[in-house]
Amino acid sequence: MTTTVLPDLAHAGDLVAARGTLLGRPMHLLATTDSTNDLAKRGAREGAAHGATWVAEEQTQGRGRQGRSWVGVRGESLLFSVLARVTCPPSRLPLIALASGLAVRDAIARAAPGAPVLIKWPNDVLVGCRKVAGVLVEAATTGSRVSAVVVGVGINVHTRHFPDAIAPHATSIALFATSPPERGEILADVLATLDADMHLVVARGLGLLRARLEAADALRGKRVRSDSGGEGIAAGIDDEGRLVVRCKNGAVMRWTSNEIHMV
Numbered sequence: 001m002t003t004t005v006l007p008d009l010a011h012a013g014d015l016v017a018a019r020g021t022l023l024g025r026p027m028h029l030l031a032t033t034d035s036t037n038d039l040a041k042r043g044a045r046e047g048a049a050h051g052a053t054w055v056a057e058e059q060t061q062g063r064g065r066q067g068r069s070w071v072g073v074r075g076e077s078l079l080f081s082v083l084a085r086v087t088c089p090p091s092r093l094p095l096i097a098l099a100s101g102l103a104v105r106d107a108i109a110r111a112a113p114g115a116p117v118l119i120k121w122p123n124d125v126l127v128g129c130r131k132v133a134g135v136l137v138e139a140a141t142t143g144s145r146v147s148a149v150v151v152g153v154g155i156n157v158h159t160r161h162f163p164d165a166i167a168p169h170a171t172s173i174a175l176f177a178t179s180p181p182e183r184g185e186i187l188a189d190v191l192a193t194l195d196a197d198m199h200l201v202v203a204r205g206l207g208l209l210r211a212r213l214e215a216a217d218a219l220r221g222k223r224v225r226s227d228s229g230g231e232g233i234a235a236g237i238d239d240e241g242r243l244v245v246r247c248k249n250g251a252v253m254r255w256t257s258n259e260i261h262m263v
Contacts (some may be wrong), residue, residue: 009184012188019191022051028055033059036055043052058079060229064078071177076158078154078183085148087146098237100198104155110189111186112173117216119218122257136152205239213237224263225261231247232248242256
């Protein structure tokens with residue numbers, strides 16, 4: 001399935017194939033869709049292969065975590081969802097989400113060398129204190145096991161002007177890169193890294209990714225507050241993918257799915 005996409009995305013399939021990875025094949029390039037995650041979930045139900053990926057120039061109903069919409073202008077963002085047919089217990093899902101955010105973070109860092117690209121737990125990607133990308137992981141289950149995972153990614157690539165409502169909190173790769181970023185290259189980078197790292201966390205847990213994750217942790221040592229009312233100093237991520245927070249009274253909390261704010 002191919003339609004009109006801009007030149008820096010048109011050859012993404014060839015770039016992915018050259019890496020020899022399974023994720024990204026087959027690749028469906030679309031000018032517009034409602035939601036690439038919805039397409040991928042439909043593909044999962046209808047028998048699409050492991051690695052199938054849907055990429056869109058724009059989405060009319062794109063969404064992020066906590067039910068938020070993802071704002072993007074045609075040609076400015078990299079918007080895609082990849083279907084991974086992995087079998088694992090649901091407890092592995094937070095680790096898959098962390099691995100996905102880390103793959104996105106690493107690809108952005110390669111596209112904008114020298115930029116302070118970090119992960120805000122669980123899987124937002126920041127440059128400095130501003131969001132450059134987000135990840136939404138959704139799963140299909142069979143009985144008590146995960147049978148397929150959809151990883152949806154939105155990256156601000158070429159954007160230079162944001163709507164007033166999000167301008168103080170958003171940024172893009174183009175604002176930090178020394179040369180014009182190529183969305184096809186970024187997509188190939190993300191998928192190649194995720195192809196390797198997802199298998200690691202599914203089979204063996206977070207251990208082999210821990211050093212990279214700790215080096216990119218935007219919250220460690222910062223005072224954080226959750227929407228549920230908890231507050232303390234972020235002290236890293238545990239082996240189950242939970243955010244470790246030390247309270248003023250010395251107690252240790254382990255957060256699983258709260259919306260986190262630096263204070």
